[in-house]
Amino acid sequence: MMVLAKIGIFICECGGGISDVLDSKFIIESVENWKDVVVAKQYKYLCSREGQETLTEDLKKYNPDRVIIASCSPRLHLATFQEILKKAGLNPFMLEVVNVREQASWVHGPKQNKEATRKAINLIRGGYERSLQLEPLEEIKEKCVREVLVIGGGIAGITSALELANLGFKVHLVERRPSIGGNMAKLTKVFPTLDDAQSILRSKIVGVSSNSNIDLLTCAEVKGISGRPGNYVVQVRVNPRGVDVERCMTCGICADVCPVTVPDEFNEGLSTRKAIYMEYPEAVPSAYVIDFKACTKCGECEKVCPTKAINLKDEGKEIKLNVGAIILAPGYELYDARRLECYGFGMYKDVITMMALERLVSRSGSMGSTLKRADGSDVQRIAIALCAGSRDKNHVPYCSRICCMYSIKQAYILRKMFGLDVTVYYIDIRAAGKGYEDLYWKAQEEGVVFIRGRVAEIYKGRNGKLVVRAEDSLTGEVREDEYDMVALAVPIVPPHSLKELSEIIKVPLDEYGFIVEKHSKIDPVNSQLTGIFACGCVLGPKDIRDTTSEALAASAKAASFLKSDYVITSPEKAVVISELCNGCGNCVKTCFVNAITLREGKAEVNPFYCIGCGACIPSCPQDAIELKNTTTQQLLATLRGVLADKRADEIRIVAFVDKVYGYAVIDYLGLDRASYPENVYVIPLPSTAMLKNKTILASLAYGADGVLILEGSEEVYEKFTKNRVAEMMKELERLGVEPGRVEHSHIPLMVYKKARELFISFTEKVKKLGPIPQDKRIELKQKMNL
Structure with a gap:
């Protein structure tokens, strides 16, 4: 042209x-x-x-x-x-x-x-x-809705909602439970300062209830999302509460007459509640709720309610929200301790979790009583087993980060407030945080005993005491010690609702079930999808300080995203040539950020989701996808240019590198003045995932004698580059070209000097193969219509 x-x-x-x-x-x-x-x-x-x-x-x-x-x-x-x-x-x-x-x-x-x-x-x-x-x-510019959906009413969601509301945004805060507060509402004190958890949380919760910019939806869950970044339509199911929050006076008469008693999940099953109840005294909304799974609908509560707030026929409702951005903050759950069979949880009533211990301490402290065993006797000696399921390939392989510190906090309180003998069994104490090491020393000075060794078994002795069997790795001694109670520090895991939520929103999860951030170092609260952010333990285990920091960051990101009446994205995105598309759907399957959908038999790319990696391009059998500003014709033109003066007896190498990590590797070689052969020509790409066989063959047809493909992202390299180059090797063999003329490598920035070694060794390898014969280049050009 x-x-x-x-x-x-x-x-x-x-x-x-x-x-x-x-x-x-x-x-x-x-x-x-x-x-x-x-x-x-x-x-x-x-x-x-x-x-x-x-x-x-x-x-x-x-x-x-x-x-x-x-x-x-x-x-x-x-x-x-x-x-x-x-x-x-x-x-x-x-x-x-x-x-x-x-x-x-x-x-x-x-x-x-x-x-x-x-x-x-x-x-x-x-x-x-x-x-x-x-x-x-x-x-690319589109009008946006300056409202935000926050999913999750724990400390992360509350903090994000308040921050955005105070910046003038309308916020819809959706929480599955009847009240907000999350797991923090169950805590006694927070480490390392030992401030009262409820005092800190209460001011936040009251702020939510009194802020006119926050629309609080409890007993609610997201059921569907459509639209695009800046303009989402969200379907929310508000499940029946059975009590009008505006009319309820929280007098409690309804609970007094309710004949149904069930275990109280807020207190980890250590106490009971009625079928109509308040989760905890400071709950927001400040209203009772009916557990319809337990309720017999006898009508006694309805009869005595002085304000007629109870509706046993409540069926809930479906509502639609129109928002511009979404923040995911559904919190965490604890690993099911019943799966740790060697610890006797569920078999012995005095083997409990650390969260249950929090509730016991909270109830005992407020009543001024001693800690009690299940049989009502006083607890004198208590053991805390750290890493109860964590750092264990049979259960949860990762560290939950906060277990050491909340256990040390609790051990200190039990020793100082209740005067108990406390022993902590640990593998490694991880006290990485401001003031954390100080609390660790305070606990030791107070008389808390620390034994380095994972608990192997817990069983009940003949005298009814619990026996903890563990090897002290510092002395090599196998110990069997008796205790009145044992608390298990079980791992933090993603909430069970997250899998369904991720499928609705189409955000990817990692191998452990947590949300994958856009970049763990430089974009830690951005999800892989534009306009959707995440904070708190939904990204991985963390303490309250880090959770609130992430919540503030996520709200700042959302506010920045919606700062004007328009959302803007780069035009350097994949586009579909509609007349060539046959609707096969290969690109839809390939796109790992779910930016492509099929509509009326044709693929469509959402530019606000597309990250411009080009991974979809080689998957298209019709050559119907191009990447703006890195089109096939632009790549071929670059190749023609850098190879234009290539002599027949000369060896020349083309190195395709990704623009983010791989290109930085090349820059670092320059900064080091790290010499490599002049015959190596670097051609940057948004990602090597976009390389088609045609582009590699064109390199050889236009004059290159060898092609290197360098990818800095391990995920892209493993998912796309390695496999596609392996297919390319087979194609070369079919065409009569030595497969050794094409090589690929994953080179992270930290080992950038490896690129120089590769340039030198690959040049020597190609020199031994010699230049590609001219008749072979002509054959390749004819095959590809170049």
């Missing part, structure tokens, strides 16, 4: 960082004669204020419609140069930044190098050819 273009090529000398090794004058003389080049200039420092101002003036003067800048890594100044294009009235996506510093001068210096100069010209040629295929792109 003929392209009428006006191209400007601008070269930065980087104050000698580039020009000391590359002959910039010769480069200018070479490129200014290329077709459609209207200006070719060099600058001492393009990124300086003076350089930026001069470049802006030159763009206005020469008025090119596409711009090539040969400079340092685009990871440093791509955004800078795009802003300059905007100021000059040009589309920022008509820019190509060619990295001649990290990929030429820094790795092929320090003296002036003709081959490095030749390489730089070829790299610029690649950018030049690609620029002819560029098209103006605009950010």
Whole structure:
């Protein structure tokens, strides 16, 4: 296709960082004669204020419609140069930044190098050819709803809701339970300060009930979500409560006459409640609720209610919410201790969980009594077994992070407040947090005994006492000690509702069932889906401090996302060529962020979900998917450019690298001045998952003698790159090309020097194979219609 273009090529000398090794004058003389080049200039420092101002003036003067800048890594100044294009009235996506510093001068210096100069010209040629295929792109903008759905009414959800409400957003807080507060509502004190948990939580809960920007929906669960980021339609099922929260006076007469008694789950089954009840005294909403699974509908409560607040015919309701963003904060559950058969939970009534111990201490402390065993006798000696199911491949392999500290807190309270003999069995004490180690020392000073060793067994002795069998790993002694009560620190696990919720929202879960964040280091509260955030233990075990920090971060992210009347995303996303799509659905199965759906037999990409990785592209048998700004034609053009002057007897390597991690690896080699052969040409991609067989074969057809594929993301490498290159090897064999000419590797940033070793060893390997014969290249071109 003929392209009428006006191209400007601008070269930065980087104050000698580039020009000391590359002959910039010769480069200018070479490129200014290329077709459609209207200006070719060099600058001492393009990124300086003076350089930026001069470049802006030159763009206005020469008025090119596409711009090539040969400079340092685009990871440093791509955004800078795009802003300059905007100021000059040009589309920022008509820019190509060619990295001649990290990929030429820094790795092929320090003296002036003709081959490095030749390489730089070829790299610029690649950018030049690609620029002819560029098209103006605009950010994708859609109107948004400035309301937020928060799922989960624990401390994470409460904190997020309050923060957003105080910023002026309408918040819909959805909680499955009859009241908010979550697991924190069950706690006595918080570590390491030993502040009263209820005092801290109460102010937050009252804030929710009194904030006009918060729509609180309890006994509710999300049943469906449709729409897009910025404009979701959420279906919520509000289950029957049986009590009008506006009319209920919490007098408790209804519970007095209720004939049904069931175990109280708030107190971990250690006490009972009625079928009509309040979860706990400070519950919000401040109203009773009917447990319809236990209720016999005898009508006694309805008869005595002075405000007529009770409705035994309540069937709940379905409501629809329209929101712009969603925060997931459904909290956590505890591992089922009954699965730890060797510990006798469920068999011996005095083997309890640490959460049950919290409730016992709370009730005993408030009543001023001693801790009691199941038979009513006083507890004198108590053991706490840490890692009861945690760090165990047969149960939960990960560490739950908070067990050590809440156990130390409880041990300290039991020793100081109740005067009990307390022994803690542990594998390793993990007290990583502000003030945590101090509390650990206080507990030891108070007389809490710590024994290093995992509890192997708990059984009942002849005298009715519980016997804990464990090996003290510090002395090598196998101990059997008697206790009145044993508390198990069982692991934190995702709530059982999360699996269903993840399927509704289509957020991926990790191998343990927690939500996968976008990036654990730099995007820890973003989910894989745009506009959906997560915080608290739904991302993995953590303490209250970290939970509230994440909740504040998630609310800030949601507020930033909805800061204007529009949500905006980059246009560099996958698009479907509708007339080529046959609706096979391969792309839908491949997309791991659920950005693609089938509608009326055609694939559609949601640009707000799409992360622009291109993994869907090779899965399409019709070649019906392209990635904006990294199209197949743009890639082929780059290849033609960097391989244009390749001699028949010369060996040349093309290295495809992902733009995020892999490209950083290449930059780090440049920073180290780590030399590697000049015949290695790096071509960046959003992700190597987008590589098609056609692109790799085209590399060989246009002149490459070897192709390297470097991926920095282990997930992408294992899920896509490795398998697809294995298929490519078979294709090469069928075409009569040595499979050894293509190689792939996962190179994380931390071992970036491995890339240099690979460049050197692969070059030597390809040299032994020799250049691909010209007739074979012609055959490949004919096969692919190049």
